[in-house]
Amino acid sequence: MKNRNSADFAGCLVTALLLLWFAAMWILCKSADWIMKGRMKMKNFIVKVEIDGIVTNRLVKAETAEEAERKAKEEEK
Structure with missing residues (x-):
């Protein structure tokens, strides 16, 4: 060696x-x-919601637009 x-x-x-x-x-x-x-990656969606007769936007984190709308409706109740 x-x-x-x-x-x-x-x-x-x-x-x-x-x-x-x-x-x-x-x-x-x-x-x-x-x-x-x-x-699928989570995205931020702006969803139009009505609270006490006032229309406003809400930022919702979801995978799809449909899921964001469903989450926003659930949060309203």
Whole structure:
């Protein structure tokens, strides 16, 4: 075997571990994106509601416009 300098060996080991860590983080980020694409994201909708005869707008967080309207009607009651 060749006579290795311990500093060179440690430098190579640190470099290899950093590359492995970056690869693992990249895979985790890509898998998180893939998981989130399968789910619908919540959006903010402005829904017109009538409260005590006064028509006003209400901000509702929902996945679809229909769901936002349903939530706004439920909150009125």
